Amino acid sequence: MGPAPLGGSAGLLSRAEIEDNFADIKPMLDKTRAVVDSARCFFCHDAPCVEACPTDIDIPNFIRMISTGNVKGAAEKILAENIFGGMCARVCPTEILCERACVRNTSEDRPVDIGALQRYAVDQLIETGHQPFTRAESTGKRVAVVGGGPAGMSCAHRLAVLGHAVTVYEARPQLGGLNEYGIAAYKTVDNFAQREVDFILSIGGIDVKPGQRLGQNVQLADLARDYDAVFLGIGLGGVNALDLPGENELSGVLDAVGYIAALRQAKDKAALPVGRSVVVIGGGNTAIDIAIQVKKLGAEDVTIVYRRGAENMSATGHEQEFAQVSGVKIKHWARPILLIGKDGAIAGVEFEYTRMGSDGKLSGTGEKFRLDCDQLFKAIGQTLTPPEGLATAKGKIVVDGDFKTSMAKVWAGGDCVASGTDLTVQSVQDGKLAAHAIDRALRANGAVRG
Incomplete structure (x- = not known):
């Protein structure tokens, strides 16, 4: 969750109140x-x-x-x-x-x-517990999948159905990717993310190696050498910075992605430190999710600040409305220019109003305002940590129409490539289509059994 302490206070609400706040927001239809x-x-x-x-x-x-x-x-x-x-x-x-x-x-x-x-x-x-899929006869081919999120597991499942042996390398202790570590807790209750992963694995033919991070425990060149094909579903592991003094030193200045992951894994949500006055900087789904969740944890005042207008936010209008109904304020056309600290902790943020020029570029107006806070969340996007040896462009791995990368035997999909919107459903589709592309490539040489 970054080098800075969490800030805030635990126990703003009782465990019973928090449990009620994090109940399923849209229970299953009868x-x-x-x-x-x-x-x-x-x-x-x-x-x-x-x-x-x-x-x-x-x-x-x-x-x-x-x-x-x-x-x-x-x-x-x-x-x-x-x-x-x-x-x-x-x-x-x-x-x-x-x-x-x-x-x-x-x-x-x-x-x-x-x-x-x-x-x-x-x-x-x-x-x-019914498994509606059956595996095809073994092809004798082995495929490594790096990343156990929606793209990786979608690819792994389809490859297993097609008869290939799959090994999934996952950096974290559990599979699921953003489904397990990044989705707001009120959207997926009762450990559903892991139950869905268990269902996917029940097809068989998928070996899992947790705690294996690409570039550290495992190297891409080694995987490409040892397996018949490799699929990368590594997502976007880095987090954009504000690039403001005090960002890494002041207590209470936090990465929203890391906090959401900690919240999802917390056995006791009431023990999480929460600010009374919270500011969130960003305009996407992560900004919405963290703002609503800290409100549900007991924060008294939560404000999202975004540098452009509501229509420019990547969070949908539905999500923006849900945040406001949940008690979150959204302020547009402002950017942070100064972090204000007191006794080593965040105490406020100074913002400058922004405007869009006739040239289409965002600029400051010179007019400023301050928001006091004891917790500040950064939710301004994630970045790719590119694997060595792969071509990238505009912060994404370059792939062709079959999700093939610039490296022989290596495919990629999900948020780490520019296939479409950064949505779970798009990642699932990428993994599925890449699996079929890999299958075609493996069968093209005539060496596949079955």
């Missing part, structure tokens, strides 16, 4: 509601919702199955395209993807609740 909402679907033949889904799930067909009582079949149809169908049902911004494209989404109507119906089907199948 059978009646699922049947009623599924009946609202027009089951479009050329469904725009499918076009809007990054993983190409056949949405009308799985909803039709729910409407006829075939929930297991619906789940299998979802998982055939998106093995992380349960988590994506919880965290996908459906309001800007499938549900926005729904033909019922008009000023007089509302879209079908596709995300909730997807969760309804997938959760039930995972709870039964």
Whole structure:
């Protein structure tokens, strides 16, 4: 969580209050509601919702199955395209993807609740322990997957289904990536991230090596030598800095990503230090997630400050609205210029108002203001720590249309490449498509059994 102490105080709310605050924000539909909402679907033949889904799930067909009582079949149809169908049902911004494209989404109507119906089907199948996939005959080929997040595990699962032996190298103690360490706790309760990982691993043929960080415990050149193919799903491990004096010395100046990870792994959320007055700098989902969560932990005053307008925030309008409904203030068109300390701890931040010039460049207006705080979170984006020997551009690993990198036998996908938006669902699709590309490459030389 960085070199600076956490700052803030523990125990602002009781454990019971915090437990209540972190309950599931959108519990699973019951059978009646699922049947009623599924009946609202027009089951479009050329469904725009499918076009809007990054993983190409056949949405009308799985909803039709729910409407006829075939929930297991619906789940299998979802998982055939998106093995992380349960988590994506919880965290996908459906309001800007499938549900926005729904033909019922008009000023007089509302879209079908596709995300909730997807969760309804997938959760039930995972709870039964049923494994709907079977592995193909062994090909005799071995593939290393680096990174146990959505991209890596999606790739690993599909490769295992295709008959390849897979070894997953994960830097952290647990698999799941952002699903385990980066998603707001109120979005995924009851240890669902690990239950979904266990379901994925139950296909067999996937060996897991935790505590193996690329560039430290394991080297890319060695993997490319020892395996028939390598897939990198390493995400964005670095965190952007404010580049302001005191950032690394003042207590209470924190990396939002690290705090969210600590919160997700905390056995006692009430023991986490929380500021009474908290400032969050950033405009993405991480900024929204940390702001809402510290509010749920008991912070009295939480303000997000973003350097541009609301329409420029990468967090969706739905997420911004949820933050404000949760008691978070959002202030636009301002940037931090000075950290104010007192007795070695953060005491406030001085901001300068910003404006967009006619040349499209952001600049300061010269007008300033101060926000007092005893905890400051940085949520201004993450950066790639590029593996040695790979071509990169604009902070991402360069890949071709098949997710092949500049290094022989190495593919990559997820947030570490520029395949689309940095969303869980996009990472899942990258891993799946890369797995098929790897499979084609391994079979091309005619040496694959089966």
